[in-house]
Amino acid sequence: MAEKWKITLRVHRQKENQEPHFDDFQMEVNPDEYVLDAVERAWAFHDRSLCFRHACHHSTCGACGMRVNGVEKLTCITLIRDVTHNGATLKVEPLRNFPVVSDLAVDMGPLYRKMERVNGRAVSPVTEAEIENPPSKWVPEDSEYLRLSDCIECGLCISACPIMATTPEYLGPAPLAAAQDQGLRRKPELLSIVDCEDGVWRCHSAFECTAVCPSFVDPARRIMNLRTQVVDMRLRKLFGKA
Amino acid sequence: MEQTRNQPSAGKFWSWFFPVGRQVGGWAFALNRLTALGLTLYLFIHLTALGLLAKGPDGYDNFLALTENPVIKLGEWAVVAAVFLHGFNGIRILLTSFGVGVTRQRQLFYGFMVVAVLVILIFTLRMYRVY
Amino acid sequence: MSQSTSSYVSAPRPGETSWIWLVKIITGPLLILVLILHMIVNHFVGSLPTGLMTYNDIVHYYQNPIIPAIEILFLITVVTHSLIGLRGIILDMNPSRPVLRVVTWFLSLLGVFAVGYGIWLVLTIASKGG
Numbered sequence: 001m002a003e004k005w006k007i008t009l010r011v012h013r014q015k016e017n018q019e020p021h022f023d024d025f026q027m028e029v030n031p032d033e034y035v036l037d038a039v040e041r042a043w044a045f046h047d048r049s050l051c052f053r054h055a056c057h058h059s060t061c062g063a064c065g066m067r068v069n070g071v072e073k074l075t076c077i078t079l080i081r082d083v084t085h086n087g088a089t090l091k092v093e094p095l096r097n098f099p100v101v102s103d104l105a106v107d108m109g110p111l112y113r114k115m116e117r118v119n120g121r122a123v124s125p126v127t128e129a130e131i132e133n134p135p136s137k138w139v140p141e142d143s144e145y146l147r148l149s150d151c152i153e154c155g156l157c158i159s160a161c162p163i164m165a166t167t168p169e170y171l172g173p174a175p176l177a178a179a180q181d182q183g184l185r186r187k188p189e190l191l192s193i194v195d196c197e198d199g200v201w202r203c204h205s206a207f208e209c210t211a212v213c214p215s216f217v218d219p220a221r222r223i224m225n226l227r228t229q230v231v232d233m234r235l236r237k238l239f240g241k242a
Numbered sequence: 243m244e245q246t247r248n249q250p251s252a253g254k255f256w257s258w259f260f261p262v263g264r265q266v267g268g269w270a271f272a273l274n275r276l277t278a279l280g281l282t283l284y285l286f287i288h289l290t291a292l293g294l295l296a297k298g299p300d301g302y303d304n305f306l307a308l309t310e311n312p313v314i315k316l317g318e319w320a321v322v323a324a325v326f327l328h329g330f331n332g333i334r335i336l337l338t339s340f341g342v343g344v345t346r347q348r349q350l351f352y353g354f355m356v357v358a359v360l361v362i363l364i365f366t367l368r369m370y371r372v373y
Numbered sequence: 374m375s376q377s378t379s380s381y382v383s384a385p386r387p388g389e390t391s392w393i394w395l396v397k398i399i400t401g402p403l404l405i406l407v408l409i410l411h412m413i414v415n416h417f418v419g420s421l422p423t424g425l426m427t428y429n430d431i432v433h434y435y436q437n438p439i440i441p442a443i444e445i446l447f448l449i450t451v452v453t454h455s456l457i458g459l460r461g462i463i464l465d466m467n468p469s470r471p472v473l474r475v476v477t478w479f480l481s482l483l484g485v486f487a488v489g490y491g492i493w494l495v496l497t498i499a500s501k502g503g
Contacts, residue, residue, distance in 0.1 A: 014247065020247065094248065096248065097248070097249070097250045098248060098249070099247065099248055099249045100247055100248045106248065160264075162257060162258045162261070162264070162268060162271065163465060164250055165250055165251075165254040165255075165257050166250060166251070166252060166254050166255045166257075166465045166466070166467055167250050167252070167465075167467040168249060168250040169467075170250075195390050195391055196390070197464060201390075201391070201394050202464070202465075204271050204275075204461075205267070205270075205271065205335050205338060205339070205347075206258075206264075206267045206268045206270070207265075207266075207267025207268075207270075207347050207348075208265060208267055208268045210267075211265040211266075211267060218344075218345075220267075220338075220344065220347070221341075221344040221345065224338055224339050224340070224341055224344055225341055227339055227391075227394070228339075228340060228341060230391050231391050231395060234390070234391045234392070251467075252466050252467035252468075255465050255466045255467070258465075275462065278455075278458050278459075278462075279462070281455070282455045282458070282459055285451060285452070285455055286487070289490065289491060292494060293490075293494060299427075299428035299429065302427075302428045302431075303427055303428055306427070325408070329405055329408075332401050332405075333401075333402070333405070335401075336398060336401055336402060339398060
């Protein structure tokens with residue numbers, strides 16, 4: 001017999017011409033289900049006008065990012081047990097720093113456009129990617145093997161970043177991480193895109209992005225590394241080596 | 243359709259000041275920025291006050307009498323505390339900016355803050371014993 | 374699908390490059406070193422145990438030429454670090470490009486003025502002895 005909890009799901013609602021507000025849904029849930037399941041339950045049995053995004057339900061697609069009790073999470077892998085207790089409230093809000101389309105769904109366009117601007121790639125040859133225990137020497141055929149990028153473009157990092165809140169122009173953790181992953185030596189055309197005030201120098205080392213990333217991208221580490229890459233490239237240019 | 247809500251805006255500039263719901267890194271960022279602003283203010287006050295030195299011994303020594311005021315003393319204590327907090331956090335940022343300890347940035351912060359608090363304690367004891 | 378959301382992703386503003394950040398990250402530790410020097414000499418020499426306290430203490434102390442040199446170095450380092458940082462905070466308020474230009478000019482002039490004033494002050498004190 002599965003455990004049952006009674007919780008109040010407090011959901012952020014916002015339709016086009018309304019003021020944003022919260023709706024409370026009383027429901028019985030299995031605490032070993034996921035927050036996304038609770039949201040779906042609210043949609044299925046309580047209010048069919050609830051709008052939210054979900055697809056794979058196994059942390060690969062990046063569609064279900066939301067703020068659970070104020071913290072960015074991928075709701076398909078966030079156990080109800082981990083974020084609330086029996087008889088308590090579970091608050092669900094959309095991601096910050098993206099325009100809200102409806103209720104819990106936000107316009108991810110700004111993120112996708114920035115990823116395009118840095119030519120963020122979904123796959124890269126293993127010879128160019130970060131992998132564990134690479135061989136001491138690659139052979140040319142090795143570049144046929146592809147590594148899937150860690151970043152699932154879920155936008156949690158954008159929502160958590162305190163700088164991202166202040167300007168839509170900042171590239172943001174995920175795009176900067178994607179630029180770092182390609183490497184400025186290999187892709188020097190990225191230098192002017194990241195070496196500017198809305199690029200890598202806007203980061204103030206709050207590390208919030210890495211704290212919420214569900215996919216081991218570690219954008220903060222990558223942005224730090226990108227800084228040294230930029231300085232390296234600028235120094236090389238100064239001394240005529242690039 | 244105008245979706246202006248929840249977008250980044252200059253008005254959210256102050257959100258760094260209340261890092262509620264954020265994690266250690268966000269709190270460290272807020273602390274560093276706060277101490278930076280305080281220290282900048284102090285810098286310009288200090289520079290101005292030192293101008294009194296140019297006015298000769300009377301002006302300066304009179305001004306020194308002000309520093310006996312306990313409120314001023316507390317302010318001076320706050321400045322030194324801010325220097326230690328900002329300095330140690332700054333070292334942490336320096337290290338992580340060059341790739342050292344990025345994966346341990348939280349522990350770095352806790353460690354440095356413990357050291358800072360110890361140093362501030364020692365300084366406080368000395369300040370109130372000697373002066 | 375709405376068109377209005379696509380308007381604000383534009384090209385990054387050029388002009389803030391690695392050099393400014395490098396100055397910031399170098400003046401940081403440099404500042405720590407010079408600050409330690411500054412605090413030691415101001416509080417552990419002169420009339421112990423309180424360090425430099427009176428006008429005469431300070432004037433006497435500034436006769437040694439290495440002292441004005443250290444203090445000027447300290448001044449330049451701290452003003453640079455502080456004002457670059459202040460500009461960074463203002464950048465987070467997302468000013469328009471003309472406003473940012475004004476801010477940069479103002480802070481630069483403020484920095485030059487502060488350093489100039491400090492150097493004048495240091496040399497004035499040093500000259501009052503003897």
